[in-house]
Amino acid sequence: MKERREPCLSPLALKILEERYLLRDKERHVIETPYDMYRRVAETMGGQEKAPAEQKEWTERFLEGLLNLEWSPASPCLMNAGTPLQQLSACFVLDIEDSMESIFTTLKDAALIYKTGGGVGFHFGKLRERGALVSTTKGYSSGTVAWLKVYDTAVEAIAQGGKRRGAALGVLPVHHPDILSWIKAKAIDREITNFNLSVAITDEFIRAVDRDEYFTLSSPLGHSVRQIPARELWNELCYQAWSTGEPGLFFIDRANRDNPNPHFGRIYGGNPCSEFLAVPYSSCNLASINLEKHLRKLNGGWEFDWEKFRTTIHTVVRFLDNMIDANVLPLPKLQEMALATRPIGLGFMGLARVLKALELGYHTGEGRSFAQSMASFLRQEAEAASRALAGERGVYPAWSGSLWEKKGVRLRHSNLLSIAPTGTIATLTNTSWSLEPEFAPVYQRRILGGKVFWEMDPQLEEKLKELDLDTPELRQELEKKGSIQEIKGIPQEIKNVFVYSLDIKPADHLKMQAVIQEYVDGAISKTINLPASATVAEVAKAYRLAYDLGLKGCTVYRQGTRLDQVLSLTKTK
Ligand code: CDP
Numbered sequence: 387m388k389e390r391r392e393p394c395l396s397p398l399a400l401k402i403l404e405e406r407y408l409l410r411d412k413e414r415h416v417i418e419t420p421y422d423m424y425r426r427v428a429e430t431m432g433g434q435e436k437a438p439a440e441q442k443e444w445t446e447r448f449l450e451g452l453l454n455l456e457w458s459p460a461s462p463c464l465m466n467a468g469t470p471l472q473q474l475s476a477c478f479v480l481d482i483e484d485s486m487e488s489i490f491t492t493l494k495d496a497a498l499i500y501k502t503g504g505g506v507g508f509h510f511g512k513l514r515e516r517g518a519l520v521s522t523t524k525g526y527s528s529g530t531v532a533w534l535k536v537y538d539t540a541v542e543a544i545a546q547g548g549k550r551r552g553a554a555l556g557v558l559p560v561h562h563p564d565i566l567s568w569i570k571a572k573a574i575d576r577e578i579t580n581f582n583l584s585v586a587i588t589d590e591f592i593r594a595v596d597r598d599e600y601f602t603l604s605s606p607l608g609h610s611v612r613q614i615p616a617r618e619l620w621n622e623l624c625y626q627a628w629s630t631g632e633p634g635l636f637f638i639d640r641a642n643r644d645n646p647n648p649h650f651g652r653i654y655g656g657n658p659c660s661e662f663l664a665v666p667y668s669s670c671n672l673a674s675i676n677l678e679k680h681l682r683k684l685n686g687g688w689e690f691d692w693e694k695f696r697t698t699i700h701t702v703v704r705f706l707d708n709m710i711d712a713n714v715l716p717l718p719k720l721q722e723m724a725l726a727t728r729p730i731g732l733g734f735m736g737l738a739r740v741l742k743a744l745e746l747g748y749h750t751g752e753g754r755s756f757a758q759s760m761a762s763f764l765r766q767e768a769e770a771a772s773r774a775l776a777g778e779r780g781v782y783p784a785w786s787g788s789l790w791e792k793k794g795v796r797l798r799h800s801n802l803l804s805i806a807p808t809g810t811i812a813t814l815t816n817t818s819w820s821l822e823p824e825f826a827p828v829y830q831r832r833i834l835g836g837k838v839f840w841e842m843d844p845q846l847e848e849k850l851k852e853l854d855l856d857t858p859e860l861r862q863e864l865e866k867k868g869s870i871q872e873i874k875g876i877p878q879e880i881k882n883v884f885v886y887s888l889d890i891k892p893a894d895h896l897k898m899q900a901v902i903q904e905y906v907d908g909a910i911s912k913t914i915n916l917p918a919s920a921t922v923a924e925v926a927k928a929y930r931l932a933y934d935l936g937l938k939g940c941t942v943y944r945q946g947t948r949l950d951q952v953l954s955l956t957k958t959k
Contacts, residue, residue: 392421393453398831398839399814406550407464424452426468427459434708448705455815456679457702460672460806461550462503463709464814472714473502474671475724476806477657477731481509481666482533484606489513489533493540496554498716500544505553509654509666510534511586512606515563530564531571534581541580552580557636557655559586563603563611565619569626569633582658584939585623586638592933595620624926627942634941635929636660641938644907646800647727649787659911660939661804662731667723670731670908671709672806673702677760678736678817681743688743690760696767699732703771706730707779707798728782731804731908732768734760736817738824742845745883748823749894757821758901765803765905772797804908809952821902821912823895825953826868826886828861832952846870846884853877868955887915888945892928900935909938918945 395403400420408416408423418426432445451457458464460476467474478499482492496506516529534556545552558568569585572578594601594616601616627633641653641663656663662670680695681688710728715721737757738748746753775798776782782800790797808820813831818824828842842861850856855875863873869889870876895914903910914928925942932940945951 390421391453392419393424393455395420395455395814396816398833398841399816402810402813402833407461409469421453423464425449427464428452430467430472430712431705431708434711444704444708447701451698451701454679455676456698457673457675458811458815459705459709460674461810463671463673464811465503467712471502472712473504473716474709474713475504475669475715476672477662477670477804478504478506478720479509479655479657479662479664479666479668480506481654482513484512484514489536493537495717495719496537497540497544499720500541500552502716503550504669505550505555505658507555507557507655507657507660508537509557510568511557511559511562511654514607515605515611516567518605518607529567530558530562531567534568534571535575535578538578538580545580553658554581555584555655555658555660556581557584557586559638559654560588560591560619561601561603563605565603566622569623572632573626573630583633584636584655584660585633586636586655587933589639591616591619620926621922624929625922627929628920628922628925628944629947631941631943631947634660634939635932636663636939637933637937640936641909644789644938646729646789646907647784647787648789650723650727650784656909656939659807660941661733661806661909661911662729662801663909663938664727664729664801667717667719668727668729669715669720669724670729670801670804671706671713672731672733672804673706673709674733674735674806674808674811674820675699675702675764676736676812676815676817677734678739678743679815681740687745690740690744690756692763695760695763699764699767700771700774702732703730703768703799703802704775706732707772707775726782726784727800728798729801729908730772730799731806732764732802733805733808733820734764735808735812735815735820737821738818739845742883745879747882748885748898749890750882754898754901757898758904761902761905765907768802769795769797772799772802775799801908803906805902805906805910805912807911821898821910823885823887823890826888826955827864827870827884829868829953829955832954843884843886849880849884850876853880865955888917890915892916892920892924892942893931896928896931896935896937896940899932899937903935903937912941914940914942916942916944918947920944 409418411417428445428449432441435441435444462476463474480492510530513530514527518527541552541554600613602610602613604610645653651665653663680691682691741748741753776796781796812819827846831839870884892914899912
């Protein structure tokens, strides 16, 4: 064993780890340090190697990367690896069949998942609509929104005892007869707070909107219920998204064209942040590479270290493969599915930091071109690593009949890349969230428990100090404006590179998502930020562009439309 070396963590990261990640004894005293936590994680996955020498070697390799904050598995793995719980997955996808038995079986299944720190996406589309006949009782069905409320209340109660807020997503297909109530559900009932809502949009629906045609709403029981003008539904959807940020859109046909396991059924939706789209009862283990730790100094500037990136990708794919075998899922059905399909969700964080270091604007063609090279490299190397593991350990058991078999690619994992939000792990590794631009030059961050932390973009701080511009007056202005663009005295070349979330046009947010999606077999969790002044038409335009760019989903957020916003300015623009 090498010498003990505590990772170099920020005060905020330490606080988060102490409050929620480090193990405690019965009296709730913390009994490990961050080093111990990372060692516990590395040993659990290293322990899956065959021979003792390999176990030792891989444990040390995993530990090295973790301690250097070069990558991190998602939160459940940090919390549970090497503990009696040993549930390591962050993402789960469940389905509800149209029966009372299934409604409550799925709810019980979800309860077991939430208890262990996972998040669940639910498909409500098979439930009959409100007012449909219930044959056994000759009564009328209460419909999807009523069941959504039951689920929301249950998630609230279950998650109380857990370490994370219970993340839940409800998906309804656009042709379900309850669709209008679904879209408005959260605006009408403010007590639905645990669920995010999504609508599965079909190509057929988009065509009907384009042609200004009527669109048929049909019951899951098989008959059509009524016809409505497609544009009316689209406008309502965009209005609600403008007003509350929901529903998000899920482009179901695109997702199914990429379904790696069509022989296991259809994809109806994904996990709560929608980076993992899969057939019901799938789950996924996530890890994200910290791109910022793959920069190296060059002539007073920075360059991206592709060789180091390659090594990290291969290490993390192996880590994730071992994680599938070390994992203990709360239901036999989940365990069987995970072992048959072996999905992994490799992603990244810190893209915005790397772009700034390389002096590339996030919103520019050059910025996107770097992101594209990075994503293409990530894909190529992740596939190479999975192929190599297939050679060493075999293709995933359900490979025969899969999309990969059709393509003639022998892989160890049915899903390779999923770009998760890295909401906590980016904070732990002290970098920017996944592919998101940074929120603002100075902002406040609320963490679980309501505590507020003030943060300033460290790269901007350094730059301003270098130029002798860092004054209290300037900081105040930054706090107020949420942007450097209109601040006098800051040179234009800095303004071109230091662009923040609201400086970037929705179309440029989407284009960044699209260049990356091209190489991602799974999906991407990304928020398209809009200023408070954005109109409904702008939301509609963003949603439509997302579809045209071939994205698998889209979420918009207009500043100030939610009370539980994690990052905010003191004063909104
Ligand atoms: O950074 P961290 O590993 O904590 O998670 P993330 O990347 O923000 O989210 C990854 C996935 O974890 C999400 O897509 C959800 O499925 C799940 N999640 C959850 O269950 N509960 C939360 N409070 C946050 C995320």
